[in-house]
Amino acid sequence: MSKLKLAIIGCGSITKHRHLPEAKANENVEVVAVCSGNLKNAESVAKMFDVPKVYADYETMLKEEKPDAVVVAAPNYLHADATIKALEAGAHVLCEKPMATTFEDCNRMVDTAKETGKFLMIAHNQRFNAAHIKARQIIQSGELGRVLSFKTTFGHGGPEGWSSDRPDTWFFHKEKAAFGSMGDLGVHKIDLMRFLLGEEFVEAAAFVTTLAKRYPGGGLIDVDDNAVCILKTHSGAIGTLTASWTYPGSEDNSTVIYCERGSITLYGDPRFSMIIRYANGQKAYFELDTMQTNQNQTKSGVMDEFINCILTNTPPEISGEEGLKTMKVVFACFESAQTGRVVRIDY
Ligand SMILES: NC(=O)c1ccc[n+]([C@@H]2O[C@H](COP(=O)([O-])OP(=O)(O)OC[C@H]3O[C@@H](n4cnc5c(N)ncnc54)[C@H](O)[C@@H]3O)[C@@H](O)[C@H]2O)c1
Known part of the structure; x- marks a missing residue:
């Protein structure tokens, strides 16, 4: 079975301490690219985790890499925009908490997941x-x-x-x-x-x-x-x-x-x-x-659950609707x- 192509938006602490280690440990995942607002930051994280491509903006990354799955782990004000663009680009999305900064944005994320038929999971790891x-x-x-x-x-x-x-x-x-x-x-x-x-x-x-x-x-x-x-x-x-x-x-x-x-x-x-x-x-x-x-x-288990949902075509329990509630x-x-x-x- 070919591996799922995963791209990560945001190269901060949660990506370094949780998402990248858990993605690298999952045998069904290939991390194809990481993106940060600051290219130097993305390069240093890519080097640390042996990720082949780096980007300074996620729209270009989504267009060029066409990932199967995307993690959104950037500052909160980017969650809605990055999630919606990734869903529209054909990727399933794992978005960090808090889901978004306004009720309207949370709703738009849920609607876009429905329209595109892609999964949206919110990273509520305490579950x-x-x-x-x-x-x-x-x-x-x-x-x-x-x-x-x-x-x-x-x-x-x-x-x-x-x-x-x-x-x-x-x-x-x-x-x-x-x-x-x-x-x-x-x-x-x-x-x-x-x-x-x-x-x-x-x-x-x-x-x-x-x-x-x-x-x-x-x-x-x-x-x-x-x-x-x-x-x-x-x-x-x-x-x-x-x-x-x-x-x-x-x-x-x-x-x-x-x-x-x-x-x-x-x-x-x-x-x-x-x-x-x-x-x-x-x-x-x-x-x-x-x-x-x-x-x-x-290990939080969040990444394994997200990947398992995609591989088994099972909607995530911590869906966009759950995040919205x-x-x-x-x-x-x-x-x-x-x-x-x-x-x-x-x-
Ligand atoms: N689930 C949890 O327990 C948990 C824990 C910590 C953080 N988080 C969430 O994860 C997200 C990131 O937090 P963090 O702790 O990694 O923050 P951080 O300050 O360590 O890193 C933020 C990162 O955002 C990235 N960024 C900034 N502008 C960007 C842009 N335009 N495009 C792409 N990336 C950009 C940069 O790579 C930067 O390193 C936040 O939403 C935060 O709430 C969740």
């Missing part, structure tokens, strides 16, 4: 963590009863130590990032909670604010560095979701789900990725896997923060 998968099974089995409440958090010290765009990273500029910690980290947890609970959020109330991150010149950045949200699901469960770029020391990437007959703690303990505390006092400890951190990248909650949280009101989310 692949072993403890998240196990917790979802337990919740859906009903053994702990109804989910009543939850708290979920993703916080670390900020993207400036991670981004390859230094010293003044695009993550800190609204015209390129659109969102700060909420779109960077909060979006992971919204998608994760939708996955774990198996239902949609219907109401959101949020504070989304900038407290401490500054540009090298000294002014506060123009995107948020902290967000605290209260969310309600269709069945009435309520919980909090926190995203932060100002947590000193180690990352917090944990979730607790409180059900009628016990609680499930995910990635809240350095050793046990899942702990179940039953209402009768018993506890169950699971050592399943460890959560990726910026410093410790483990997650983004609706992000937009609702921003609307709530701006208006000071609880926002209803319609589907």
Whole structure:
């Protein structure tokens, strides 16, 4: 069987730490080209991973390479344009989170995937963590009863130590990032909670604010560095979701789900990725896997899933439609923060 020709748009940290290593490890993939806004950057990444061709603009790359599949891992403001052009060029697309910067763009991406008949998958990698998968099974089995409440958090010290765009990273500029910690980290947890609970959020109330991150010149950045949200699901469960770029020391990437007959703690303990505390006092400890951190990248499984969907002609579960539902909650949280009101989310 001939290999799938894969091209990657964006040569930053996520491409170097995740997409290229995972693509190179997949025997059904041939990485034919990489593209960066800056050709020197693309050349150095191509050299590192033995990629034959480099481009400074993705339209030329799509036209010349005619890839079967494309990864979009460029700054957020390019996600919609690059995805739509890649779909129209006949490629299946794996697009990084956050899916896009506006609701209209998310919709255009979904529509273009439908029109072209190509797959669009959004890289919500938290759905692949072993403890998240196990917790979802337990919740859906009903053994702990109804989910009543939850708290979920993703916080670390900020993207400036991670981004390859230094010293003044695009993550800190609204015209390129659109969102700060909420779109960077909060979006992971919204998608994760939708996955774990198996239902949609219907109401959101949020504070989304900038407290401490500054540009090298000294002014506060123009995107948020902290967000605290209260969310309600269709069945009435309520919980909090926190995203932060100002947590000193180690990352917090944990979730607790409180059900009628016990609680499930995910990635809240350095050793046990899942702990179940039953209402009768018993506890169950699971050592399943460890959560990726910026410093410790483990295989995400996202690339293998994307390639497998293409090879087996199976639509990806984390489709554009799924990405859009997650983004609706992000937009609702921003609307709530701006208006000071609880926002209803319609589907
Ligand atoms: N799923 C995850 O856990 C995860 C983690 C980190 C980043 N991301 C997402 O991946 C995307 C990239 O983030 P990153 O951390 O690699 O950022 P980064 O700052 O390290 O790199 C950004 C890269 O974008 C590329 N770029 C800039 N302008 C371009 C253009 N016009 N055409 C093509 N490429 C261009 C450059 O190659 C640059 O190196 C972002 O959307 C981010 O939210 C996802």
